[in-house]
Amino acid sequence: MTTAWPRYELSDADVAALTSIVDTVRATPYADPRQPDFYDRNRFAVRQLPAGLWEFLDDFRHSEPAAGCTVHGFPVDDRLVGPTPTHWDAEQSEAHVTEIEVFLALCGMALGEPFTWETLQGGRLVQNIVPIPGDEARQNGHGSEALLEFHTEDAFHPSRCDYLLLFGVRNEDKVATTVASVRELALNPADVEMLTQRRYHILPDDEHIRQLTLRQPDHPALKLVERMRDAPEPVAVLFGDPARPYLRIDLPFMRCVGNDPVAQRALDALHTQLLANQDDVVVERGTLLIVDNYQAVHGRRSFRARYDGTDRWLKKLTVSRNLRASTEFPRGSRVLV
Ligand SMILES: NC(=[NH2+])NCCC[C@H](N)C(=O)O
Ligand SMILES: O=C(O)CCC(=O)C(=O)O
Numbered sequence: 001m002t003t004a005w006p007r008y009e010l011s012d013a014d015v016a017a018l019t020s021i022v023d024t025v026r027a028t029p030y031a032d033p034r035q036p037d038f039y040d041r042n043r044f045a046v047r048q049l050p051a052g053l054w055e056f057l058d059d060f061r062h063s064e065p066a067a068g069c070t071v072h073g074f075p076v077d078d079r080l081v082g083p084t085p086t087h088w089d090a091e092q093s094e095a096h097v098t099e100i101e102v103f104l105a106l107c108g109m110a111l112g113e114p115f116t117w118e119t120l121q122g123g124r125l126v127q128n129i130v131p132i133p134g135d136e137a138r139q140n141g142h143g144s145e146a147l148l149e150f151h152t153e154d155a156f157h158p159s160r161c162d163y164l165l166l167f168g169v170r171n172e173d174k175v176a177t178t179v180a181s182v183r184e185l186a187l188n189p190a191d192v193e194m195l196t197q198r199r200y201h202i203l204p205d206d207e208h209i210r211q212l213t214l215r216q217p218d219h220p221a222l223k224l225v226e227r228m229r230d231a232p233e234p235v236a237v238l239f240g241d242p243a244r245p246y247l248r249i250d251l252p253f254m255r256c257v258g259n260d261p262v263a264q265r266a267l268d269a270l271h272t273q274l275l276a277n278q279d280d281v282v283v284e285r286g287t288l289l290i291v292d293n294y295q296a297v298h299g300r301r302s303f304r305a306r307y308d309g310t311d312r313w314l315k316k317l318t319v320s321r322n323l324r325a326s327t328e329f330p331r332g333s334r335v336l337v
């Protein structure tokens with residue numbers, strides 16, 4: 001990595017404390033972190049997180065010291081998680097996988113409000129990232145042969161996450177997640193000027209439309225994302241404090257408004273800079289990667305899937321700092337459209 005990111009190693013005492021919290025939560029009636037009520041019913045558990053871990057996560061959120069950080073050493077027993085499923089919907093329900101999901105969920109709760117979308121993975125909050133046969137060439141979390149290009153997670157949506165959490169269940173081939181920070185860039189002022197204007201359309205990525213089209217074509221959420229695809233609002237790529245801008249970009253799913261070669265050149269210049277400053281992060285078994293979705297873009301290197309139960313398997317959770325800002329949604333909902 002070119003960037004030294006904040007890194008937290010769980011101590012033996014931390015692991016012992018976490019194991020005890022996970023057991024406590026698993027004994028409650030709301031023990032499934034894929035369900036929204038998990039997050040509303042288990043708030044007590046966040047207060048019990050080991051102090052060092054809690055302070056690390058709180059500082060990452062509050063001081064914005066870097067575009068990403070990592071937490072290492074949550075124990076994962078490869079024999080107990082079961083084979084890597086060949087579809088996000090096809091895993092065996094092993095208890096050890098739920099323990100992992102509880103750890104991921106508690107880290108997410110320390111950073112803000114975990115949430116998801118009606119349009120992805122049946123509305124479950126903790127999602128699977130696994131290679132799926134037939135998706136090899138797709139720009140989604142389930143591709144493999146194709147490089148997954150840089151994107152802000154759910155860039156098209158005004159209520160996109162502040163943090164993207166990826167936890168390594170299995171990654172024997174050490175397939176890297178790619179990350180690039182807006183803080184590292186040296187752009188010329190004319191390009192910055194272009195990128196801060198509402199000259200771009202960002203469309204929903206295919207998964208937001210494809211999954212419901214295949215499974216629940218009458219779902220009302222489908223109509224809403226189709227409208228966002230067919231009539232997108234023009235948006236800026238760089239925004240916020242000009243001295244410390246944030247970014248919003250999804251190269252495979254964005255276009256300039258109208259024919260605007262100057263805006264396109266600025267976007268290309270930004271892409272070139274992001275590529276020149278990217279880091280490879282291998283989310284290994286037991287590693288949690290947290291990406292600041294306002295400061296960083298991410299993607300994934302290409303790889304060859306085997307579909308024999310030993311492929312790369314990550315768990316994913318998205319977290320908002322302020323779900324109240326998503327005013328169109330029912331108060332308290334964690335499954336947005
Ligand atoms: N360029 C992109 N936005 N790629 C897709 C990102 C992941 C996609 N939302 C999924 O669930 O698989
Ligand atoms: O597989 C990875 O490392 C990243 C996947 C990703 O970007 C996604 O699912 O949104």
Ligand SMILES: [Fe+2]
Pocket residue numbers: 151152153298
């Ligand atoms: Fe992503």
